[in-house]
C-alpha cells in the first residue's frame with residue numbers, strides 16, 4: 001500500500017523522539033546536562049536520545065593524543081630555575097609542513113660553538129596546521145602538542161605569533177595532559193641512561 | 204593481468220603501429236612512450252580490442268631539465284588488473300598533444316586541468332577552457348619555472364627558519380594586491396571575462412520559441428546559474444544550466460572557487476610534509492587520502508608496512524567509508540528536502556567514529572595518521588574495544604534503522620527512482636568511479652580489481668546496482684556500509700600484535716628516482732596519487748586523481764532532460780567534496 005514506507009520511517013522518527021524523553025526521565029533529578037557522568041554516557045556507544053553537548057558550559061574531554069598548537073617543554077630545577085629541553089637542533093622547523101617555526105640559535109661568544117638551547121623560538125599559530133609532525137620527530141621530546149584549544153583573540157596580527165616565553169610549559173604539565181606518553185618516554189630515557197652507566201662501568 | 208599478457212599487448216601494438224610505441228626505459232619508470240600522432244588510434248585499439256575501457260587518470264609532468272612536457276595516461280580494464288601507462292612527450296615551448304576525449308570522454312575535465320595548470324594544449328578537445336583557475340590568470344602554475352607571489356625557495360625546508368629565524372608574516376611582506384600576477388597590459392577594472400561568454404556559448408545554441416518540447420507552448424531557453432553560493436552545491440560550486448521550461452537541456456559545472464594549487468604546494472613540500480596536506484583534500488575522509496598517498500610513496504621507496512599497521516590501515520579506511528557514506532546519505536536527504544532530520548541521526552554515529560579517530564590520531568578530521576612504511580602510532584587498547592562495540596553492535600543496528608527509515612519511503616522513491624540515470628557505458632566512458640560507477644552496474648572496486656594492502660584477505664562483496672539512478676547510488680552506499688562493517692568485524696578479530704612501522708620513520712624520507720601511481724578505493728571513488736621523484740627531498744611531480752572532480756564529468760549527461768529541481772538531487776547523489784574537486 002502506498003504510504004507504508006512513509007509510516008515506517010515516521011516510526012523511526014517517533015522512536016528517536018520518545019528516546020529523548022526516556023533519557024530525560026532516566027536522569028531525572030540528577031540532570032541530563034551539566035553532569036559529567038551523563039555527558040560520558042550521552043557521548044558513548046550506548047547513547048540514545050539527544051546527544052548535544054552544551055558547549056561552553058559542558059566540554060568534551062579530549063583523548064590523550066589530541067593535538068593542538070605545540071608547546072615547548074622545560075624541566076624545573078630544584079632551585080627554581082628552568083632548563084629548556086630544546087637544543088635548537090632545528091629538526092622541528094625543518095619538518096614543519098607550512099614552515100611556521102622560526103628558531104634563533106646563538107653561539108657561545110667564547111668558543112664560537114652553538115649553544116644547545118634556543119635564544120628565541122617562534123610559532124605563528126595562524127599558520128600552524130596542528131599536524132603534530134614537530135612533536136613526532138623532535139629527538140629530545142622538547143616540543144609537544146597541547147590540549148588547549150580555546151585560543152581566539154581580538155589581536156590577530158600581534159597576538160598570534162607565540163614566542164618562547166608564551167610557548168614554554170613545564171614538564172609536569174606535559175606529564176599531566178599526556179601521562180602515558182610521558183611515562184613511556186621517561187622509561188625509555190631511564191633505560192638509555194642505565195645502559196650508558198653500565199657501559200661506563202665496564203670501560 | 205600477468206607479465207606475459209603485458210608483453211603480448213605490447214607485441215601486438217608494436218606490430219600494429221611499428222615505431223610508434225616504445226617501452227619507457229628510464230630507471231624507475233614503467234609503461235610505454237607513444238608517438239603523439241598515433242595516440243588516438245592506439246587508444247582506440249586498446250579500448251576496443253584489448254579491453255582497456257577505463258581511463259583512470261590523465262596528467263602532465265614538466266621535465267624542465269630535458270625541456271620536455273610529458274602527458275601521462277593510466278588505463279585500466281574494468282575486468283580488473285594493473286594499469287597500462289602511456290606517455291607522450293612534447294616540447295615545452297609549444298606543448299600540443301591530441302585530445303582523447305573522442306575515445307574516452309572521461310578525459311574532458313582532466314585535459315582541461317592539464318591545459319590550465321601545465322599549459323599543454325589538447326588538439327581536438329571540444330571545449331578547452333581553464334577549469335580551476337580564473338580566465339585572467341597569468342601563466343600555468345604547475346610549470347616548474349612558474350613562481351608564486353609568495354615564492355621563497357624551490358623547496359622546503361626554507362633556510363630562513365633556522366638557525367637564524369627571522370620571523371615575519373607573509374601577509375605583511377605581500378599585502379593584498381601585490382600577491383597576484385597580471386599579464387603586462389592587463390587592468391583588472393577594465394576587464395570583462397571572456398571565459399563567461401565562452402562558457403555560455405559552450406552550452407549550445409540558445410533557442411527562442413522552439414515550440415515543440417512543451418506541448419504547444421512557445422518557450423524560450425533560459426540560462427540559470429545555480430551557485431556558486433547555493434546551499435545545494437555542498438560548497439562553492441556552480442552549475443550553469445540551460446532550461447527549456449523546467450527541463451534541463453544543457454549543463455556546465457564551473458569549479459575552482461576553492462582552488463589552492465595543492466599540487467604546487469605538494470611539489471614545494473618534502474614527501475612527508477604532504478601527508479597532512481592530503482587530509483585537506485577530501486576533508487571528510489582524511490584516512491583514505493593518507494592511504495593513497497602512502498601507497499604511492501611506498502611503491503617508490505620499496506617499503507612495506509608491518510602486519511599490524513596494515514590491519515590498522517584497513518580498519519581506519521573502512522571506518523572512513525562508513526563515515527563518508529552515512530554523511531553522503533544524510534546530505535542527499537537534505538537535498539531531497541528532508542531537512543536535517545536524517546542528517547542529524549547519522550551525524551550521531553559519525554561523531555562516535557570521529558571520537559575513535561581522535562583517540563588514535565589526535566584529530567577528528569585532519570588525521571595525518573599514515574607514515575611511509577606504517578602508521579604514526581599504535582591504536583590504544585580502549586579505542587580498539589570501542590571499535591569492536593561499534594562494528595559488532597551499534598552500527599549494524601543503526602544501518603538497519605537507516606534502511607528502514609529511508610529506503611521504503613515513498614517520497615524518497617518518487618524523487619530518486621529513475622532520476623539522473625547513468626548507463627553502464629556512459630559511466631565507464633566518463634571515468635566515473637566509486638559508488639557512481641557501481642550503481643551503474645559496473646562491479647569495479649579497486650579493493651578487488653587491483654587489490655592493495657591486505658584487502659585480498661577479507662571476505663566481502665563488491666556492492667553493485669544496475670539502474671544507475673539516484674536511488675541506486677543511495678542503495679550502493681548503504682550496501683557498502685554493510686560490507687565495510689563486514690571487513691571491520693574480521694579485521695578487529697584478527698588484528699595481530701607487533702610493530703606498527705617498518706624501520707624508523709624518517710623525517711626526510713629517502714625516495715629513489717622514479718614514478719609511481721598509488722590508488723585506493725576511497726569512499727568517493729578511485730583516489731590516485733601520481734608521484735614522480737628525482738631523488739631529491741621534494742617530489743618532482745605530485746598529482747592527485749580526485750574522484751570528486753572526475754565524477755562530475757558525467758553530470759551533464761545525468762541531468763539532461765531532467766527537471767531543474769532534480770539536478771540538486773543528482774549532484775547530491777554523486778557526493779562531491781569541494782576540497783577535493785578544486786584542490
Ligand code: SF4
Pocket residue numbers: 085086087088089090091092093103137138139140141142143
Ligand atoms: S624542539 Fe626539538 S626538534 Fe625543535 S629545535 Fe628543539 S630539540 Fe630540535
Ligand code: SF4
Pocket residue numbers: 069070092095096097098099100101123127128129130131132133134135
Ligand atoms: S604542529 Fe605541524 S604545523 Fe604546527 S608547528 Fe608543528 S609541525 Fe608545524
